[in-house]
Amino acid sequence: MSELKIAIQKSGRLNENSRRLLEECGIKFSNGSGVLKTKAVNFPVEILFLRDDDIPQYVEQQVADIGILGENMVFEKSKDVSVIEKLGFAQCRLSLAIPKEENYPGPEYFNGKKVATSYPKLLSEYFEKNGIKAEIEEISGSVEIAPGIGLADAVCDIVSSGSTLMTNGLREVTSILKSQAVIIGNKKLSGDKKKILEKLLFRIRAVKSAGENKYILLNAPESAIPEICRILPGMKSPTILPLAEKGWFSLHSVVREDEFWERINQLKSAGAEGILVIPIEKMIL
Numbered sequence: 001m002s003e004l005k006i007a008i009q010k011s012g013r014l015n016e017n018s019r020r021l022l023e024e025c026g027i028k029f030s031n032g033s034g035v036l037k038t039k040a041v042n043f044p045v046e047i048l049f050l051r052d053d054d055i056p057q058y059v060e061q062q063v064a065d066i067g068i069l070g071e072n073m074v075f076e077k078s079k080d081v082s083v084i085e086k087l088g089f090a091q092c093r094l095s096l097a098i099p100k101e102e103n104y105p106g107p108e109y110f111n112g113k114k115v116a117t118s119y120p121k122l123l124s125e126y127f128e129k130n131g132i133k134a135e136i137e138e139i140s141g142s143v144e145i146a147p148g149i150g151l152a153d154a155v156c157d158i159v160s161s162g163s164t165l166m167t168n169g170l171r172e173v174t175s176i177l178k179s180q181a182v183i184i185g186n187k188k189l190s191g192d193k194k195k196i197l198e199k200l201l202f203r204i205r206a207v208k209s210a211g212e213n214k215y216i217l218l219n220a221p222e223s224a225i226p227e228i229c230r231i232l233p234g235m236k237s238p239t240i241l242p243l244a245e246k247g248w249f250s251l252h253s254v255v256r257e258d259e260f261w262e263r264i265n266q267l268k269s270a271g272a273e274g275i276l277v278i279p280i281e282k283m284i285l
């Protein structure tokens, strides 16, 4: 049976999360640095380590069958590939930023300006849509220093917290794209490869659901149980076990972490005590 070839970033911001995702799916492979490809020992996949810029093209040409990379790069390269699954990590945005002391009246600010970016396609589409005539200076890295060294008036770059922009005296003025890591795939995978991909996706979804959910245990007096069950948005109904102390019970349930934080005060005022929140490793829905 053939192997599914998975392209991940060789080094950089996506590398660690991509490796971890595969490892959490139970896929074991050697981590030697400087290696360009490696076969997993316990799952029919081969992992290729590439620059993220090259992944869309390699997946289109089936050098790799699937790849893990940011949506920003997928849209910028606009190769003929399908987006199979959003992965939730590497959340960021592609934004325009200008020297912080400048006034920003709106997109028209960029008329006649020179903007440095590694995303010429997405940026020119944005300018076109907004009727802006600006010059695009394509550079491959360290875009944020371009205004400081007189290479451009403004930048269009990936931002998450904005601290890199700030350090370079820049201010984010508008965001043109939101992005997160995704899996892309070649559109003509063989039946064998599709089967491996299905197995892998099953595992990835289990890992993803586990990350978003927590196992919660709490103690409560019998009288508080109906109210607590109403508050807890569990998978199904919670497990209720009697404690050694008469009239007291332990409730177990699975809740989304974000919902849990919203409901913690309600749970406490309903009478919940000794609340424990435990990570889940895999969750099969």
Ligand code: ATP
Binding pocket: 009, 010, 011, 012, 013, 014, 050, 051, 052, 053, 069, 070, 071, 072, 073, 090, 091, 092, 141, 158, 159, 160, 161, 179, 180, 181
């Ligand atoms: P390569 O050498 O592979 O070309 P690179 O330098 O182009 O790497 P990185 O900076 O490692 O790219 O970023 C890879 C991807 O990670 C980006 O395309 C984007 O999707 C995401 N990313 C970049 N910066 C951030 C950030 N600050 N926060 C979250 N995600 C980010």
Ligand code: MG
Binding pocket: 051, 052, 053
């Ligand atoms: Mg790159």
